[in-house]
Amino acid sequence: MSTRLSKGGRLIDRSKPMGFTFNGKRMQGYQGDTLASALLGADQMLVGRSFKYHRPRGIVASGAEEPNALVGLGQGGRFEPNQRVTTTELFDGAVTESQNHWPSLDFDVGAVNDKLYKFFPAGFYYKTFMFPRAAWKHVFEPIVRQSAGLGKVPTARDEDRYEYAYGFADLVIVGGGIAGLTAALSAGRKGQRVWLIEQTAHWGGRAPVDGVEIDGKPADEWVRTAVETLEKMENVTLRLRTMASGLYDHGYLLAYERVADHTPGDGRPRHRLWRMRAGHVMTATGAIERPLSFAGNDVPGVMLASAVRDYVANWAVSPGDRTVIVTNNDDAYRTALTLLEAGLAVPAVIDARPEAKGALPEAVRARGVRVLTGHGVAKVKGAKRVTGVSVCMQAGEGAEIETIACDAIAMSGGWSPVVHLWSHCGGKLTWDEDHAMFRPDPTRPATGADGAAMVTAIGSANGMLRAADAVADAHMAAGSEGTAPKAVSAEEAPMSPVWIMPEGAGPALRMKMWLDYQNDVKVSDVQLAAREGYESVEHTKRYTTLGMATDQGKLSNINGLAVLSDALHQAIPATGTTTFRPPYTPISIGAIAGEARGEIFQPLRKTPMHDWHEVHGAHWEPVGQWRRPYCYLRTGEGVHDAVNREIRAIRNSVGLLDASTLGKIIVKGPDAGRFLDMLYTNMMSTLAVGKCRYGLMCTENGFLSDDGVVARLSEDTWLCHTTTGGAERIHGWMEDWLQCEWWDWKVYTANVTEEYAQVAVAGPNARKVLEKLGGMDVSKDAHGFMEWREGTLGGFRARVYRISFSGELSYEIAVPASEGRAFWDALLAAGEEFGVTPYGTEAMHIMRAEKGFIMIGDETDGTVIPQDLNLQWAISKKKTDYLGKRAQERSYMVSPDRWKLVGLETLDGSVIPDGAYAVADGVNANGQRNMQGRVTSTYYSPTLNKGIAMGLVKHGPDRMGEVLDFPVDDGKVIKARIVDPVFYDKDGEKQNV
């Protein structure tokens, strides 16, 4: 059994016990524990079930590489699945539950999959697709659905808050072990702006556990001094619990700070995502120990040798009373020594190498431990917990020589440098034959904006597995400032790669050798993939799902590709690695979202009258980032009724529209007229001061892009109105041409959209309302149609445009935005006796359609030119050039077959669905029905009491009176007649009074 030892534990504080629960069972740990050490301390080795076979799974590792031990953590608004217990700090009151089992962790029905493993070989998902359809539907899909997915999705709203922070440094050192600290000391002394970040809650990394001495002091002591020294340097920033998630272009580094995971609910943001810009990055990310592939290597109680000694040394937790060590290197003997030191039994060390005569093996032998060289594991005994190990010769086929009783196995297959960050942005790897590992190739690093190396790997992340080499490497890489620390650790004899144990294992054993614990990928699966023709490691990964679990193959990748290489009869570097992609370990969705949630998920643009609309029943319509009232709902009123009420009120009396969102751009200068003549299809330079003109803008491709009314304010100044969504885009468009094409033209622009609150006062009584406000002569003679005047209206500084989008007598009045709300209130008061009715965008849309006015985004979709909309009257024939003119001369643009704007009137008065197509006779080359037109705008007109529509129809204007068929849902066909698109007040008498 695993248990808490009575003494030791360098990271725990026994005076601070902490209670927690696992599957409802109360347990206790100490401050400084991880959930993993606390669970092991409470004899909870079994923590979950594997993904495919639902095999019992125990804790294997002690850090980020842990594949098995994922739990659901927290409750309600703080519940999160898939929390890795090895990297989760224990806190008082933690509630945890195991995942992926049913009905209970100890008894799992899904484990029957384990007995059916022959039916779930590599690529079984894909293979099931090739069965008869019925087999997928009735057999495989239910099984896959039942067993798929890890953990439960949280159902409550996340109670925590998250944030970004932007960080800048000359040098970011990732990893706070002895290499990282050494580099930080050197770079700090040089005066560089240094960040040193460490993913765990402690500085020092592995060295204190591995018995390293630095500068004559135990590593722990040296680390303490180094951190104190760094803390005093103003140019050095130290951050614990901060994991470098990914490295991207130009030194962009995402660092994930777990601010309050260990103190939930204390008012701090839970996570902070640092968006760093690093002049240079040093990866001091260490190395990860590899498992060995022997039969039953997934039974709970089989752990990495380094993890076993971590648990003993850091947290005073013994994973077992009797631990057998299985290794191919000297380093694992440290685990034996640590265990013996703690008074635990080590029945044997099984070493696959023919001999083990280094200092560490000798020290172990000296303690009376059996060292079986040239041996391997034939099979692990036990199901939910290791009960023993049968030993065989490594060179043979697995004939059992003896069985050793034990309750834990510490395995070590050698070490792999953590090269993820190095690789994220293009850094390449080289194969190190001596240590059987990929390490960063310093001649092929990721490069930055200046073309120089952006990353340097240091320490064991650079393949310097021995402490002395790691520290020396880090010191030199960081500029060798100050005295180099000198590290001393035990000598180690060479390791010998072992990819399968025993070497000649047959199919029965290979089927029980796990590579990927979480996804249940075994040696036999990878070999099968190779036999089935998978040669690329990337393909094999996807076919077998090797390395595709949440741990992203931190333990399995190298072992897997070694097996693949062997099966393909090629060297490991010829097989290569899969691509390392961010994040290094999963980061929370909350951190990715940062502050952007709830009210500030995205910017909401509000006009000065927004709050009034809100209070008065506005049914909102998003228009870009603006919210505009679609209509105003009165108590008990539906949207349709509200819209119709608003339209009737305007047609009969007067209405108010908040038009503040319309874009307003000032264009000024000696060349402003010439410039606007290029921008608009019609002539703006000839517009008289005091007058307004409707204009169209096209892209260089000839297509309609925006429209609006232009007012000439003075000899050299124009004010251009754009659509609500177009203000920023059109302003940018103007600046683009002025800066990049006609930079010698004397024109300045300014986007003054938000300077003004603008209100349309429309309806037969509009003039009366303005007259009641008083201060300006708005009579027909003094203020004609398509003219603007400036003055004081009801005490407000106002610019009044007499323009109409509704077809009624209409004024649009701009006042300073800060006075917008007061002005709106004044209009409501003045209009009261006329029953003034605020109206929304839908009433505006319908009224413009009744008048046959086009709407950008309805009649246009990026493929429509003004000529399609019969807007030739707004295209100057005198101008030699304007943006879009050349494109409009292209053969396809001048084709008489283009679909053109017409009005459509249904024969039965109904409303045609938006976007409906008119069918023509025959079929096209693809056998599809020919089309001859489509609906672009369609409404119920309360003015005309019937459905009206506009559409684009082939040869439309020449086919007045013809009836078209619009097939709609359920085989129904709506018949509509082609008519003039102006449905209401064709002569414009109502607006011109």
Added chain:
Amino acid sequence: MLTLECPYCGVKAEETELQPGGEAHLKRYGPGSTDEEFDGYMFSRKNPKGVHFERWRHAYGCGKWFLAARCTATLEVFGTYPAQTSEPPAELQAKIKAKRPNWEGYK
């Protein structure tokens, strides 16, 4: 995510402060141009692996458009310069040539 120095205001802006504008140094063809010329202006864009000239606007800063010379393969930035020019500055071209001897040169 790139960082580019705005040649107008000197801010070393990150990509989120910038607006991309596609290939630089296009010559506009308007009315009177041939179909081929217009087609080239409107639709034909270079897509090199290597040295490329691009338009960027310092949209969240001074609002000015500028041009950047960049390697599309390594993302090395050779330089940025104001947009009021019809071809890259000679000095910049020389610098690129020195760094990329195999570059076929501008145009």
Added chain:
Amino acid sequence: MSKAVSALEGVSHKGFAEVAEAGLRGMITVRGDLASGAMKKAVKAATGTALPAPRRIVIDGDKAAAWMSPDELLILVPYEAAQDTVAALEKALAGEHHLVADVSDARAVFTIKGARADQVLTKLCPVDMATLAEGEIRRTRAAQVAAAFWKSEAETFTLVSFRSVAGYVMGLLETAARAGGEIA
């Protein structure tokens, strides 16, 4: 002009820094040749200050002149003085190619106060606060919207955004400044 109100009517929040909407401020966009003598005189007439150097703001009491781009300045004056200042600028620049636009009502102004005020901006703007120069005005983005800020007093930053997004910006500032969010 009692009927003029700022977007948020002066709302404020106190976290580890105090964030507040600062009310109405007169602001005028001036575009023109910044090297010309007329421009120098115009700025002097409007604010009493010298022409700001690139990316700098020159402050004199309740008036200031800020460099916005190579051909654009922002003139800051009390709200009530904006119209007169526009007139003064127009007069000084008469005959020059220029553009003067009153944008007082198109903006919202915020202050962020406290010893850790810079941390609020660190969370929202992709700007290296440690290298912000004395008297620098930085145009950038605050989360998803355009903003400009400068250090207006010791431990105080002033931030300007568009008026329509004032509520969003205040939401950002309040969230970023919430107690417990100090960057240790």
